[in-house]
Amino acid sequence: MKINDIIKSAFFTLIISILCFVGFFFDKKDSLDAEKIYEVFIDGKSVGYLKNDEKLYDIINSKQQEIKKKYNVTTVYPPENFKIIKTSSYDIVLSTPEQIYNKMADIGSFTIEGYIATYKKDEKQITINVLDKKVFDSAIHNFVLAFIAEEEYTNYMNNTQKEIETTGKVIKNMYFDEIINIKKGYISVNDTIFEDESSLTQYLLFGPNNKIEKYVVKEGDTIDSISEANKLNYKEFLVANPKYSSRDSLLTIGDNVNITLINPMLTFVYDVNEILDTEIPYEKKVEYDSSKASDFNEITTAGVTGITRIDENYTVKNGQTQGGVEIVSSVKIKEKVDQVTTKGGYRYSGGWTSGSYIDTGTTWGWPTNQPSVITSGYEWRWGAFHDGIDISGTGCGSPIYAALEGEVVSSQFGGMVGPASGYNVVIRHSNGYYSVYAHMIANSMTVKVGDKVTRGQVIGQMGNTGVSYGCHCHLGIFYGQPYSGGYSINPLSVYR
Incomplete structure (x- = not known):
């Protein structure tokens, strides 16, 4: 490169450097001269500068x-x-704080400091706002005590539960199904804010849109009669009225009781190990004696109810025992003795019947193995009537038996008793009754429509299909066809 070219190149480099420096200097000066201001945004939109x-x-x-x-x-x-946001600018028209305040008042709601609890229930986000965290804690405490006795709760929390010696129960675990997060934050005054534990407790027990209904106790009223008249079961009544400790509690004439159906906004759960003595009902059998006249009919062996001691594990959700009870072990305390009625077998026409035992099939048999546990009765439940009993404890896949001889009229999913029953069998009996066995394991039914079955015959396996909360057998007894002109009766009444 020639010397002139080198000089020219150096000269141009110097000129460019000077220009860059001057530009930087003036830009820096402008930046220093720019005014420090605050830009205000509401809903992501700028509303002015302060x-x-x-x-x-x-x-x-x-x-x-x-x-x-x-x-x-x-x-x-x-x-x-x-x-x-803090920023720098110049030649910006500033707003007064009053102007920004007026825009703010028109566009959004103001906030106050408090605590915000959030959780998901049935895939829906729930938010609870309180000013004082003590209000939330107290309401949660009240909610829990609506479903469990205070003594049981306190003993569990203090680890002072007594060990089971013969019979009794121990709570093994206690929790909410929902994961609750609570933190300090700013709450819009346009949102619902719970200021006291009473209103929040009511919300947690009865839901957001429930109008509290009251009933004035009259002479002759009992907890059972009031519950039945208002489509509640006694447990739901006790939840709504925690001042009463049991269904046998005495009511005072003139008292106002809460008859609102509960709609819990949380799911309080506790797991229980219980050892209890349960009755095993005796069966009624008939024998014929050819030496007796045909009109002879006498109970020759009195029935004795058996007692079995069961060690079981189960779960309670919002006061309701769930299906899927696990029987850990069982011991017979007293053997059952079946009642035997002897009838005359001699016929005046010259014939007679055999003296051997004959099972006529006219008495109802239990539809599951024994021992078993009834987890839900023939009662109002969650605002609808539960028209049968739920039997659990024998395990998923355990056999389901026909309670009485008859003809199978349905063996499928849903059918005449609806999809909530899952896979089920319906049997028509000669005395006008129908029996329903619901929630079986899918396709486990061993009988088909038209089959004649005998009492005690295996017809399927205990399952958890349809609307079900744990493995169990729903047994329903109807006089007339279920849901087509027939009516349900308490299944336990046929065993009395």
Whole structure:
């Protein structure tokens, strides 16, 4: 490269460097001269610029005296969709704090400091706002005690439960199905804010839209009669009226009781190990004696109810024992003795019948193995009538037996008893009754429509299909065809 070219190149480099420096200097000077201001956003949209953000907070707090008085707070804050950013600019028209406040009042709601609890229930996000965390804690405590005796709860929490010696129960675990998160935050005054434990407890037990219904106790009323008249079971009544400890509690004439159907906003769960003595009902059998006249009919062996001691594990959700009870072990305390009725076998026409035992099939047999547990009775439940009993404890896949001889009229999913029953069998009996066996394991039925079955014949396996909460057998007894002109009866009544 020639010397002239080198000089020219160096000269141009120097000129460019000088220009860059000058540009940087003036740009820096402009930046230093730019005014420090605050840009205000509501819902992501800029609503103006302020010289001083502190004055805006002062105006909000001074003008919102009504909010401060209503919620008994000392400070009111901007809307939750409010954002303020410090920036630098010049030639910007500034707003006054009053102008920004007016826009804020038109667009959004102001907030106050409190605690926000959130959780998911049935895939829906639930939010509970309180000003004082003690309100939330107390309401949760009240909610829990609606479903469990205070003594049981306290003993569990203090680890002072007594060990089981012969019979009794121990709570093994206690929790909520939902994961509850609670944190401090700013709450819009347009949202629901629970200010006391009573209103929050009512919300947790009865839901957001439930109008509390009351009933005045009259002479002759019992917890059972009031519950039945208002489509509740006694357990739901006790939840709504925690002052009463059991279904046998005495009512006072003139008292106001709560007859609102509960709609819990949380699911309180506890797992139990219990050892209890359960009765095993005796069966009624018939024998014929050819030496007796045909009109002879006498109970020759009195029936004796057996007793079995069961060690079982089960789960309780919001006061309701769930299906799927696990029987850990069982010991017979007293053997059952079946009642035997002897009838005359001699016929005056010259014939007679055999003296051997004959099972006529006219008495009902139990539809599951024994021992078993009834987890839900023939009663109102969750606002609808549960028209049967739920039997559990023998395990998923255990056999289901026909309770009485008859003809199978349905063996499928749903069918005449509906999809909530899952896979089921319906049997028509000669005495006008029908029996329903629901929630069987899919396609486990061993009988088909038209089959003639005998009492005690295996017809399927215990399962958890349809609307079901754990493996169990729903046994329903109807006089007439189920849901087509027939009516249900308490299944336990046929065993009495």
